Amino acid sequence: MSENNTTLKVENVSKQYGDFTAVENLSFNVRAGRVFGFLGPNGAGKTTTIRMIVGITFPDEGTIELFGERISNETQNRIGYLPEERGLYKKMKVQDQLRYFAALKNVSQTEADRRIDFWLERMKLSEWKKKKTMDLSKGMSQKIQFIATVLHNPDLLILDEPFSGLDPVNVEFLIEVVAELKAQHKTIIFSTHLMETAERLCDDIILINKSRKVIGGTLREVKASFGKNLIALRAFGGESVLEDKSLVTRIIEHVDEKEIELNEHADAQTLLKRLIENGAIISKFEQIEPSLNDIFIEKITETNA
């Protein structure tokens, strides 16, 4: 991974609140133009870490570098942050509100107006421009908050639970928008505890628990490192092959199929070949990867123990 390819570099960062350790010796890199999943259960230290990246609080130890610079008010202008706890001024008009947020990110008013029109159009909210926020539905407010996050055309987007409170149609819509931003070579940090969404969107992930890193890397690597050889099988016959302990270590019976855990020295091809040789009639033979959800639950239970 070359230096200019790295958007964010977190090195040995620790943060304490009194006696409570929120983040302990955390290190990770986020690469440019990728979606980075920042995963972990509630209270793991995700929000604290994000607040240090956006310059709301500062680490007690360790360093954070963004675009090769230390965190400062300058780097703040290049980040678009959608916090988990987010709100809008209730009695302000949508347009005035967005103008204010843009001005706080150093965007000139003419440029801000142009982008507000673009994004309201894109989010299908143009007719709400002059309305007050309190007249908006929750889903609409969420979209306005998303616009506030991207209005200054940031190079790094940090989205903390961006889909909470959205209906499925709008979730799909936002995923599409995130994909567009990724295609424009923006870096996206995506924090969630919805593993299915993370699995769909993320190129890289880090899993933290109890203020420490548990695992991290590309989604592929993480899954491979977790790699149990699991096979979903629906077959008629071939029972004798499955009893061979040098091939199969465990069988979990489901209603109409079996989940087979392969011996670590065996491979799926050999099993398939042996089954066919034994005259088994196979209607399903599929190598299954562990889901991110499985990894999450197993790793969290492991580190909590």
Place this chain on the structure above:
Amino acid sequence: MRKFLAVVKHEYKKVVLKWSFIVSTLLLPIILAFSTIVPALIFSIKGEPTRITIVDQSGKIAPRLKENLSAERMSARVEEIAKDSLTNLDASQQEQMKRSAEQFSTPFVFTDYNFAEKSLEQIRRELGEKITAKELEAYLIIPNNLDAVDAKYEFRSRKAGDFGGERNLRDALNEAVRSERLAGANISEVQLKNLSRNVDFDAKSLDEKGDEKDSDSVYIASLIIGLMIYILLQIYGQMIMSAVVEEKETRIAEILFSSAKPFELMMGKLVGVGLAGLTQLAIWIISALVLVGIGIAQMSAAGMSISIPNISPLMVVYFFIFFLLGFFIYASIFALIGSMVTTVQEGGQFAILPIILLIVGFYFSLAVMRDANSSLSFWVSIAPFFAPITMPVRILGETPPFWQIALSIFVNAVTIAGLVWLAARVYRVGMLMYGKRATIPEVWKWIRQS
């Protein structure tokens, strides 16, 4: 700088575009205008003259009474009343209403009526008929024997509510009767006036150069300035507090802090709301000046001189500086409270602290008013928190040496710097703590940590 200005603009617009702000800003001048101009306008519309018949059975009173009710004598009287109501400010509302009604009451027109050889009953009946026929508005029957114990002066009028006219007539009648009695005792009207005149009590205080100045107007001006500063600081302090709590309640704080420095946000908020306060104050002062100007013009047209407290432009500059100092001190205390609590109601409980400081300052200003040169006046006009209220009063009473004013400005400016620094710190940490109010040890920890 652009971010700071954005915060200022945002906070300013948020206050100024509120309905309550617009209403309260415009309401005061409108109420003022109504209470000064409208009554004058209405009463200046002169009604029809009152046609009156005087039945003077004694034959001694009518000529004097008619003279007393003549146009020249009436306008002289109006002038006297106007002068009187200016010096006598504590007259009751009702009394003042009566007086202004009197000033603008309608003139009398005398209608002749031959009552010779007619009985009292007949006179009453005939005049009553004339009133019913609308040939006449009123009649007055003066008894034969003026000084009899049961002598009655009968006045009957169709104009039930014209108490101004009634009062004028009564006074003119009293005067006429009194003159008649004095003439009987060989004393002239002029003699009596000279003997019963009040002494002219000329109360003025001396300033440090020994020059005379008007103590009444200083007292009133000090009271108004002290009260105005007290009220405005309280209103705008509370406004800042709710603005801070709102950002916390609506969870906007996190977006703000990821965009700008806490100091920029805090200072921007204070300056923005402060400018809104000055806008309101400017509108009020300008409209008050315009109304007072109209009043002065009216009175000097009526040939009266009025004294205005002697306020130099330098004093105005000082008032402005101390108003700003006071605003920033109290606003940052309110902002500090806002960052520590979770709801406006909760903040209200703590708002008592700055309000107590303000009230104490206001009472100190009363002490300063009494004696602007005492050592108490010196200390409270230098001390932080109190100086913004007491120093302007002291300057008005007797301008202290420049070094004292400079010291007071310096001490309070340092206090502001400290408070804003403190508030910005607590603001950032406190704003991110949702759901529970901070305890004092916690706040102390935030200050040290951030």
